[in-house]
Amino acid sequence: MVTHKVTFHPSERSIRVDQGENLLQAAMEAGIHINASCGGSATCGKCKVRLLSGKVDSPPHQKLSEEEYRSGYRLACLTSVTDDIGVDVPLESQVDRSVLALKGDRGSARYLLSPKDIFQLVRGWDVDPTVFKRYLELDPPTLQDNKSDLTRLINGLAKRHGIEGVSADFRAIMKLSRVLRDSDWKVTVTLVLTKRGYKLINVEPGDNTRQNYSIVIDLGTTTVFGQLLDLNQCTVVGCPDGQCDGTTLFALAEASDYNAQISYGEDVITRIVYSQKPGGLKKLQEVVVGTINGIIEELLTMSGVDRSLISHFVVAGNTTMTQLFLGLDPKYIRETPYVPTAHFVPPVRAVHLGINIGDHVHVYIFPMVASYVGGDIVAGILGSGIFQREALTLYMDIGTNGEIVLGNKDWLASVSCSAGPAFEGAGIKFGMRATRGAIEEVGINPHTYEPMILTIGRAKPLGICGSGLIDAVSALLETKMIDQNGKFHRDIPTERLRNGADGYEYVLAWKEETRLQEDIAINEIDIENLMRTKAAIYAGCKVLLDSVGLGFKDLEQVIIAGGFGRHLDVEKAIFIGLLPEIDINNFIFVGNGSLLGARLLSFSKDLLKETERISLMMTNLELSNHNGFMNEFIGAMFFPHTDATAFPGVMKRLQQPGREESSLKSAGVVS
C-alpha cells in the first residue's frame, strides 16, 4: 500500500497515511484538532484547511469561495490524500502540544494487531480441520467380496487413510449406496472428529476434497457476525511443515446483521423475560435462526460457494444467546444462583434448528463456563492464545456485559459484570450502535470548546456510539468542562454548554448539521451511565485480580476483545478510568475474539480439545455473591477513580493548568 506523509502547519506535526486517506481522519489520528461538528459530512464547513504543498483530491464546495479554493483552501473532510502534502491548519483549530502528549510519536493504534499477528497469538497447531474430507477409490463389490457398502467405505478409510474407528451418521448411510454406484465407487467422504471419535457425516461423488468450507458465527446479543472459511486454503496455499503461517486463515466472506431478537428486548435479561411468555422461547429461537440464515445467504452469495459444500458450522455466543438459539429455556440463567442448562452441548444437526444448510452439517457449540461467561468468551480465550502462554493476561470482552478472564496456561478465572448497554448506545440520550452516522471520534478544542467529530461513514451525525462516548467524556474531562464526578462546570463560555431538557448538556452537533430534527448533545445522565459502566468493568477486573492475590501491576498483557474494542482509544479509556493505567504497550486489541476462536477451531482438531480444556479450566467468580465488588464499584464511580494513586499519569494530566490558569495565549492562538 502506498503511503504519504502529511505535515500539519504550523505545528510541524506529521503522520504517514495510506493513499486516499481522508484528511480530517488523518488530523484526528495525528492529534491535530480541526473544528468539525458535522462528523465529516461536508455540512458545517468548519474543517477548512489550506494546502501548502503536494496534491490532493478535493472538490470545490459551497462553503468555499472560488477565491479560497484558488488559494488552496479545502474542506478537510472532502479531501483525499494522494501525495506527500503540507497543510496549514487555521489558528482557531490548533491545540497546544501538552494536551496531545499522550498521542505522542508512537503513531496511532499501535495496539491494534494485524490479522496475521492476531492469528499468531496461538502457536504450535497444525492445520487439521475438525471436519475434513477424504477421497476414496473403492474396489467394487463382487460375489466373493460383497460386504456392505458402509463396511467397504469404512475399511477403505482405514486402509487408504489410516482412519480407524469411524461411526456413520444415519443420513449419510441413507444415500450411501446410490452415491457409491453413481460415482463408480469414487467418492469423497466428510468426517468430523467428535469427543467420541470420527463420524462420517457425508458422502459425495467424485473427488470433492478441495471444496470444504466452514461457517463460523459469533452470536451476539446485538449483532451476529458470520464468516465463511475455506478449510483447505491453508494446505492448498502451502504451510511449511503443516504449520500454518496464519496469513491464509482469512475468511472468504464476512457478513453481519443485527440479531433480530432485538425487537423483543435489548439485552439478555429482557430477552429471557420475553422467552417466558407463551411462545416466547420459540419466537426468539426462530428469529435468531432467521438472522443466521440471512447471513448464510449473504456469505454464499459473496463467496460463490455452493451451500452443499459447507461441512461445518461453529457457533460461539454468550450463554443466553446460545440457549435461545438452541431452544433451551434460559429461565434459570436469570434467577439466582444463575445456573445454565449445560456447559457442553452435543453437536446438533443444523437443519434440526432450522438452519438452511446441508442436512449433514452439525452445529458445534462452544462450551460455556457459567450463565454469564459463555462460549464467546471460551472462543476468545482460545483465539487469543492465553491458554498456552506463561504471561499473566487479562482478557476483557466489553459489550453489554463485561466478561473478564484472568490467567495464563495454568489457570483461568472469570467474572462477568453487568456493564449495562451504554457502549452499545442504550441508556444514552443520543446513543446508537456503531453504524453509519454514529459519532465515533470526538475531540474538543480546550480553548474554544469547539468539537471535532468524525462519524462512521462520514455521514451526517445520527447519534453517538460507544467509542464516541468515551472520546467525548475524555475530552470533556481533559478540557475541564466536567469535573471528576462527571458534572459540568456551569460557567464554560460556550453556547454548546447549556441547561437542556434533561439537565446540563454539551452540544456535539447542531441540528442543521445532523440527520435529526434536533441538536445532538451529551448530558450528565449520559455521563453517569458511562461512569457506571466503566466502574463495573474496572471493579470486575479489580475483584478478579484481588481474588487471586494479584494487582494490575502484575498484568503482563491485557487483551481487549469485542467489536467495540476496534474503535476504542486505549489512552482515553485509561483517562476516564475504564482501563487500568498500565503500560499501554501491554494492551492488545484482537477485535472479535469470539469469531477468532471459532475460526481457529474450524481449522484444528487439536484446538477442539483445547477448547474443552479451557472451559473446564476456567473458574467463574460470581460477583453477585462477592462482598468486595460493590465497594470496588463505588470506588470507581469517579473519573478516573477515587483512588488517585491507581492513575498517577491521568492525575498528572488533570492537575495541569485548567482553563482558568491556561490561556489561548500560551497556545499562540491569541497574541
Added chain:
Amino acid sequence: MVTHKVTFHPSERSIRVDQGENLLQAAMEAGIHINASCGGSATCGKCKVRLLSGKVDSPPHQKLSEEEYRSGYRLACLTSVTDDIGVDVPLESQVDRSVLALKGDRGSARYLLSPKDIFQLVRGWDVDPTVFKRYLELDPPTLQDNKSDLTRLINGLAKRHGIEGVSADFRAIMKLSRVLRDSDWKVTVTLVLTKRGYKLINVEPGDNTRQNYSIVIDLGTTTVFGQLLDLNQCTVVGCPDGQCDGTTLFALAEASDYNAQISYGEDVITRIVYSQKPGGLKKLQEVVVGTINGIIEELLTMSGVDRSLISHFVVAGNTTMTQLFLGLDPKYIRETPYVPTAHFVPPVRAVHLGINIGDHVHVYIFPMVASYVGGDIVAGILGSGIFQREALTLYMDIGTNGEIVLGNKDWLASVSCSAGPAFEGAGIKFGMRATRGAIEEVGINPHTYEPMILTIGRAKPLGICGSGLIDAVSALLETKMIDQNGKFHRDIPTERLRNGADGYEYVLAWKEETRLQEDIAINEIDIENLMRTKAAIYAGCKVLLDSVGLGFKDLEQVIIAGGFGRHLDVEKAIFIGLLPEIDINNFIFVGNGSLLGARLLSFSKDLLKETERISLMMTNLELSNHNGFMNEFIGAMFFPHTDATAFPGVMKRLQQPGREESSLKSAGVVS
C-alpha cells in the same frame, strides 16, 4: 396344570394331555388316526368315537343320533378331556402300529423346549439392561456451586452410581432444567449403553426406576411380532447372584400383525421391485411403521403400561425388511453381487422413523451379515446360545427364505437359500398362512385313504399352511399314494384322488366341509413346489457343511427357528427330506429365534457386545456363486433324496410292504 390320561382302544395306546385338551388333537398327537376331513370344525361328523370310561365335556350334535349319544358316542372334535378316559376308536379309523413306529413312546414334541429352557440356552449373563434407569437426589445449586444442570446431573451419576463418561442427548438437555426444578432435584435418568459409551436419553421427575420397559420387534416379511418387556422384572422378582433364571424374562404382552407391506408384494423381491417405483420406498416404510404402531398400541393396551415408560426399542429383521423400515433403498440387495447398505446401523430416534413412542427412545437395529442373512438371524444366533457353546450346531430359520448358520463359539458360517414361499402358502393352490382355518396337521389312513385333518382354531378349513403341507406330503408318501418323485400313483382306489383342473390331486376336504366354494386339494404342482423348497434348504445345509469339510453326522445339535418351526413335525420333515436324518434328540425348536435374541439383548449389556461379535464372526457363503449348490439341489429333488444312503431310516419305512402287499387284514381292520 392338571393332566389326564387318555387311552385309545383297541390299540391300548395312551397319552397324557392337559385339562380341556381337544380329543381329536390328542388322537393326532398319540398317532391314532381318526377320520376327520373338516379340520375339527364339527362339520363332517367323521370323528365319531365312543367313551368307555371317565367323563368328558362334549355336546350332542346332529351327526349323532340320540341313541348314539346315550351309548357314549361323541364327536372327538367337540370333546374336551376333563378326566382320565378310555375311548374306543372305530375300526375304520385305526392304523397299524408299524406306520406309527416313529411316533413311538417318546411323547409328542420332545424337541419343543419350554420357554424357561429356551432362555437357558444362553448362559452366564447378568441382568443388566442396555437401557436402564437410575434415581438421583441432587444437591440444589447455590451461588458457591452453580455449575450447569447437566454437569450437576452427570457428576451425580458418577458420584452416586459410579457411572462415568456419560454424554447427553440433546432432547434430554432440552427438558433438563425444568424437570430438575419441578422435581425438587430428585429425578430418574434413563441411560443407554452405546458402542461409544453411556448416553443420557431421558430425565423424569421423582423415582421412576421401577418402571422401565422395552419393546422388541421381530420384523418379518409376512408377520410382525412384538413383545413388551419389563426390564426390571428380573431384579424385582429376584435373581440369585444377579444371574437370571430365565423364568422371569417373559414378555408382559405379545402382539402380532401382518406386515402391511404384503399389499405391495408377497416376498422380499417383489417388495424391492415395488420400492423402485416412484414413492415406493416411502410408501413401504410408512406402511410397515403403521403395522408397528398398531402393535405398540396393542402392547400398551394389553399391559396397561404408559407409553412414556418405554425406554428401549429393539428391531430384528431380515436385511430387506430392515432397510425398508429405515427407508434405506434396498435396490442393491436384489442385484448381484447382493450388497446391503450397512451391516451396522447406528441407533435411530424412533420418532424420526414415525414410530409413536417417546421421543427419547432410540431404535436398536440388530446388525446384519449379508443381503440375505439379516438381523433376525443374528438375533436368533444370540438367543439360541450357539455363539457360546462348543457343540457344532446347525441353526435353521425356515421361512420364505431359508437362512442357515453353522458353527459354534469359535466360528460361524451362513448361507441363505431362496426356499420360496411354499411354507407360507404362496405357490400352493390352497396355500395359506398359519392362521385360523389353515389345515396344520394331516394324517391319512393307509387303508381307506381317508384323511384326518386339524385346522388352526378348529375352524372349517380355508386352506393349508406350511406344516399341513409337510404333513400331507409326508402322509401321501407314507401311504404310497405318491412316489418318490412326488407323482401320484394313478390307481389308488379312492374318490379323493382325481384328475383335476391342475392335474392329479388329493382332496383333503370336500367343499361342504370347508368355508370355500370348492374342495380343498393338494396337487402335483403343489408337491413339486414343496420339493423345491425342501431341496433348497437341504442343499443349503449340505453345501454349508461341505464348505467346512463336515457332514450331517458331525452335527451335535440342530436348532430350528421361525414361527413355522413351532408346528413342524420333525419326523415328517425328515421323512420328506427337508431335514437330515440324524438323531431326533439333536433337534431343538426355539420358536421365534429373532424375538428371543431381541429379548435377551434388552436385558443384557454384555449380550449387546456379543451381538456385534456374532455378526462380525459370521462368514456368509453366497450360494449364487457356489458351483456345488445346483448339483446338491438337483440331488435333493426327490423324496427323501436321490442319495438313499443319507436317509436309511426313511428308506426302510418306504421299503415296508406297500399298499399292494399290505392289507387291511394285517391291521386288523378286516378279518
